[in-house]
Amino acid sequence: MHYGRATDQFIQDHGECGGLITAVLVSAVEQNVVDGALLVKQGESIYDGVPFFATSKEEIVQAAGSLHCAPTLSAKVIKNYLDGARDTRVAVTCKPCDARAIIEMGKRNQINLDNVYMVGVNCGGTMSPVQAREMILKFYDIDPDDVAKEEIAKGKLMVLTKDGQHKEVSIDELEEQGYGRRKNCQRCEYNIPRMADLACGNWGVVGDDAGKATFVEVRTEKGKTLLDTASAAGAITLKDAPQEGIALREKLDGIMVKMARKAMAAQFAEFDGDDKFQKLFAQFDKCIGCRSCIEVCPICFCLDCLTKEDFVVSKGELPPEPMFHLSRLMHQSAGCVNCGQCQEACPVNIPLSTITHMVQTAEQKATGYVPGQSAEDPIPLSEIVEVQE
Numbered sequence: 001m002h003y004g005r006a007t008d009q010f011i012q013d014h015g016e017c018g019g020l021i022t023a024v025l026v027s028a029v030e031q032n033v034v035d036g037a038l039l040v041k042q043g044e045s046i047y048d049g050v051p052f053f054a055t056s057k058e059e060i061v062q063a064a065g066s067l068h069c070a071p072t073l074s075a076k077v078i079k080n081y082l083d084g085a086r087d088t089r090v091a092v093t094c095k096p097c098d099a100r101a102i103i104e105m106g107k108r109n110q111i112n113l114d115n116v117y118m119v120g121v122n123c124g125g126t127m128s129p130v131q132a133r134e135m136i137l138k139f140y141d142i143d144p145d146d147v148a149k150e151e152i153a154k155g156k157l158m159v160l161t162k163d164g165q166h167k168e169v170s171i172d173e174l175e176e177q178g179y180g181r182r183k184n185c186q187r188c189e190y191n192i193p194r195m196a197d198l199a200c201g202n203w204g205v206v207g208d209d210a211g212k213a214t215f216v217e218v219r220t221e222k223g224k225t226l227l228d229t230a231s232a233a234g235a236i237t238l239k240d241a242p243q244e245g246i247a248l249r250e251k252l253d254g255i256m257v258k259m260a261r262k263a264m265a266a267q268f269a270e271f272d273g274d275d276k277f278q279k280l281f282a283q284f285d286k287c288i289g290c291r292s293c294i295e296v297c298p299i300c301f302c303l304d305c306l307t308k309e310d311f312v313v314s315k316g317e318l319p320p321e322p323m324f325h326l327s328r329l330m331h332q333s334a335g336c337v338n339c340g341q342c343q344e345a346c347p348v349n350i351p352l353s354t355i356t357h358m359v360q361t362a363e364q365k366a367t368g369y370v371p372g373q374s375a376e377d378p379i380p381l382s383e384i385v386e387v388q389e
């Protein structure tokens, strides 16, 4: 476990926390460890993330910084546009849910994990772009287009405007009123991407380094290769993370896990009771059969899919008969990584991710199978973190 930062001043200034990731990716491409890096850069605004495959320093630098509204489809992008990394060596920045989806696709032989270098970023949650804009106006009284940066720290969502104004509102307050992080992120227990090759974040960076360096944990041999390559090229400086920082990072992770378990209990309770099936089917009755939930799912790839076309139910029938939803649940829940994309894409606001995650956790209890668990990490992920009071 180290603190690291870029040596290049431009990368340091443009990186989120010292530019370690950008510098590591540049070295990986320049030293021919990988053919390119699948990254996310800002599109029209800070609420918009555009995935792209960068093969030069100039392109990699364009992605420096963190985008908190960008969605989670890197597994699907690797599968559909980079030929599942069959013959291309790909470095990819990934939140824990991205990394878990990549691993699930690897297990299904859709991605060649040997060619994928996962540079994980810690994640305390992301926000839905449209809702985030609405929230900035309503709670901060700021034009969403004037926001230069937003950040979650110490239980508050902090917003900095282009003209230097700084405002913050507690996450609890935002989430009580239906804003803040995506509902699936509120339920997420995986904040540190321990299943990736490197796990990078600002948690645990204390003292003079706070905000200027990244805490990086090496999880695998591939992660070590990435750091060693960047160090040997003189692109990064590393020093051992202090005990105080390591303890703080664990503590923050423990707090987030505890919050996630509370959110899980509260959100799943909406489907409790003797009338649980009526509640479920009332939601499914809203369905217009568009199949967006299946199109966006990062672990669904089949061509003659069980849930597509006329396999289970006729495409023209509305609402689709319950068998469609039951098949979808059976098909996707075992490997669900709780990325929330199905719910985000649903035009009629069915809480699909909540329902799928609820079924997934029930299956997990019964089978012990944890989606997105890596070969290097044989312990069920949910048992790694000791929850702290």
Ligand SMILES: Cc1cc2nc3c(=O)[nH]c(=O)nc-3n(C[C@H](O)[C@H](O)[C@H](O)COP(=O)(O)OP(=O)(O)OC[C@H]3O[C@@H](n4cnc5c(N)ncnc54)[C@H](O)[C@@H]3O)c2cc1C
Pocket: 014, 015, 016, 017, 018, 019, 020, 021, 022, 023, 038, 039, 040, 041, 049, 063, 064, 065, 066, 067, 068, 069, 070, 071, 093, 094, 095, 121, 122, 123, 124, 125, 126, 152, 200, 201, 202, 203, 204, 213, 214, 215
């Ligand atoms: C959505 C999000 C939430 C985060 N939450 C936390 C947190 O709660 N606690 C914590 O300790 N750290 C968190 N981080 C990590 C932290 O913000 C920094 O990314 C990390 O410290 C690395 O800093 P850096 O200067 O080395 O990165 P940089 O050199 O600036 O590189 C950042 C890289 O991240 C990639 N990236 C940006 N947005 C996304 C995205 N949405 N999905 C995938 N890749 C992306 C870019 O492609 C870029 O290559 C979060 C990051 C993201 C993206």
